[in-house]
Amino acid sequence: MNTTKIGWIGLGNMGIPMAGQLITAGYSVTAYNRSKAKESALKEMGAEIALTPAELLEETDVVFVMVSDDQAISEIFGGEEGLLQAKTSDKIIINMSTVSPKISKEMAGRCRDKESFYLDAPVSGSVKQAETGQLVIMVGGEEEIFEKVKPILEKLGKLAMLVGSYGAGNTAKLAINSLLALYAQGLAETVVFANQNGIETADLLNLINNAAIGNIFTKIKGDAIIGDNYKAAFALKHIVKDLGLAKDEGISSPLAKTAYETFKNAEAGYGEEDIIAIIKALK
Numbered sequence: 001m002n003t004t005k006i007g008w009i010g011l012g013n014m015g016i017p018m019a020g021q022l023i024t025a026g027y028s029v030t031a032y033n034r035s036k037a038k039e040s041a042l043k044e045m046g047a048e049i050a051l052t053p054a055e056l057l058e059e060t061d062v063v064f065v066m067v068s069d070d071q072a073i074s075e076i077f078g079g080e081e082g083l084l085q086a087k088t089s090d091k092i093i094i095n096m097s098t099v100s101p102k103i104s105k106e107m108a109g110r111c112r113d114k115e116s117f118y119l120d121a122p123v124s125g126s127v128k129q130a131e132t133g134q135l136v137i138m139v140g141g142e143e144e145i146f147e148k149v150k151p152i153l154e155k156l157g158k159l160a161m162l163v164g165s166y167g168a169g170n171t172a173k174l175a176i177n178s179l180l181a182l183y184a185q186g187l188a189e190t191v192v193f194a195n196q197n198g199i200e201t202a203d204l205l206n207l208i209n210n211a212a213i214g215n216i217f218t219k220i221k222g223d224a225i226i227g228d229n230y231k232a233a234f235a236l237k238h239i240v241k242d243l244g245l246a247k248d249e250g251i252s253s254p255l256a257k258t259a260y261e262t263f264k265n266a267e268a269g270y271g272e273e274d275i276i277a278i279i280k281a282l283k
């Protein structure tokens with residue numbers, strides 16, 4: 001049994017399997033989620049539940065945050081019962097959410113004022129990788145703190161890599177998700193074009209997945225298209241957020257611009273469905 005006490009905030013599609021991995025690895029985990037119904041899944045896996053983020057930080061050593069966006073981070077850290085209200089110091093807070101580099105720099109400074117430590121550590125991979133500890137984790141922050149928590153990060157991912165100072169993990173993640181958007185839109189457009197010209201989806205995907213351009217993404221999302229299963233593993237609304245953040249950081253290349261417009265236009269109809277539901281908007 002590992003003696004580091006873990007806190008986990010954010011029990012969405014990613015948070016539940018990731019926190020579950022740490023329980024399986026033998027850590028004691030205390031969890032908090034804004035809407036209480038989602039906490040029961042983790043309780044059943046053996047987690048304790050905290051009533052507020054501040055209480056959770058006081059009771060644990062290393063706290064992970066896996067929530068939607070900058071707004072959620074502002075509330076989890078700066079809210080009335082937020083992390084920054086905790087009467088404690090020397091804690092490590094690891095923000096794994098995909099958010100802006102700007103908010104990471106701000107929260108790193110505010111944690112330092114409270115004599116605690118911050119790392120931004122967003123992840124590449126989705127629910128399947130979260131369930132098997134196969135995520136790719138990109139970290140911004142101080143090397144000494146990163147080295148301290150690396151063994152825990154390695155329970156969540158197959159690679160945990162420090163890429164720079166505060167916010168650098170977020171920048172790397174926005175770059176990667178720009179490519180993700182291009183993959184999703186590209187795959188969807190390819191299927192639509194083939195269908196319009198008489199090729200069955202399953203036949204096309206069989207070809208793609210056996211060809212050099214096939215990859216884990218085309219396999220997983222191809223199966224989703226064939227099965228007509230658009231339940232969110234990675235919600236389409238999140239890629240709109242990420243492309244918007246990349247835009248704020250200055251991305252202005254032709255494909256990134258087009259992808260942002262395509263996904264933004266699809267958000268009203270398909271935002272809660274999976275990213276690959278972009279195919280429905282393109283049809």
Ligand code: NAP
Pocket residue numbers: 010011012013014015033034035038066067068069071072073075076096097098099123124125126127233234235238
């Ligand atoms: P999700 O299923 O939509 O869950 C979002 C979580 O954030 C929920 O726990 C939600 O609480 C919480 N939250 C949202 N707004 C909040 C607020 N204002 N205050 C407090 N809590 C708030 O999202 P997810 O798919 O797990 O993704 C989480 C993060 O990881 C996002 O930044 C996403 O871009 C990133 N990510 C996702 C994937 C993926 O494949 N899903 C992959 C890589 C990275 P409630 O339950 O109360 O709503």
